[in-house]
Amino acid sequence: CIEALLAEAAEPGAPARPCPCPLPEVDTALSRLVRRLLSARRSLDLCLFSFSCPQLARAVQLLHRRGVHVRLVTDAQYMGLHGSQIGRLRHAGIQVRHDQHSGYMHHKFAIVDRRMLITGSLNWTTQAIQSNRENVLVVEDAEYVKAFQDEFERIWEEYNPASYSFL
């Protein structure tokens, strides 16, 4: 289950413990997503409209602690909503940048090690994971990865706080 997966990732050397939660051991879409994220070795670039799922935040924190270079872009209006994990991630030392516009930064994608693109309709919220119809596409075709990586770099620079304008 997802709890066992995160526990194992947090302490890779520790002996396997029985799953601490009462859920059946199913290969859920969430655990498959977490597994893809945990495969990161060097970098994780996140561009997420809304991020409130605690398990996904724990996975991102684990990677940061493991030395993976994590960068996160998010939406200014949604980052302050109840349940948002953005504050916790910033507190953990992860670099976060956000827009300054009234329109939404509505992307929902992740790039692992500049080689694997994870994108789709899914916002990283518990509501979306538990209740909605969603899709998540995982692709490693260089052509697609490059288009999203380029967009990430463009946004990352545009949202650099050093260039904020104060009206």
Added chain:
Amino acid sequence: CIEALLAEAAEPGAPARPCPCPLPEVDTALSRLVRRLLSARRSLDLCLFSFSCPQLARAVQLLHRRGVHVRLVTDAQYMGLHGSQIGRLRHAGIQVRHDQHSGYMHHKFAIVDRRMLITGSLNWTTQAIQSNRENVLVVEDAEYVKAFQDEFERIWEEYNPASYSFL
């Protein structure tokens, strides 16, 4: 521009008219999306959380009139919102099905002729097109198209009004 594109699609034989709108003739993301949709010859399967963009609705209506088999799945809560194009499309004779759940039908994809998948973060709303950061991925790889086509058929059957349950 988008107006000229739709006018030409509505009357393919008519002589080219000057663009009726004052916008510059730029190849916008919206006009590229409309062009992809208008390439449909046999079928268009739409699975859209929110659909309020009038230009996209006109493109879909044109295809329906041209004899393309259009099926549309949408979200029950969002289909009734102000500006929604769903009523207009139903009125035009297009088959629409929706969920009956409290969770969202949050997909935003289209499949043209069972061969081209158009998917991403973009809801088909004017707000999203004009103001947001969004992505739209167009892929023709059979593997990806099949996964989304299968999901579409599953949802289409599940939302068949003949099997609605009344509590």
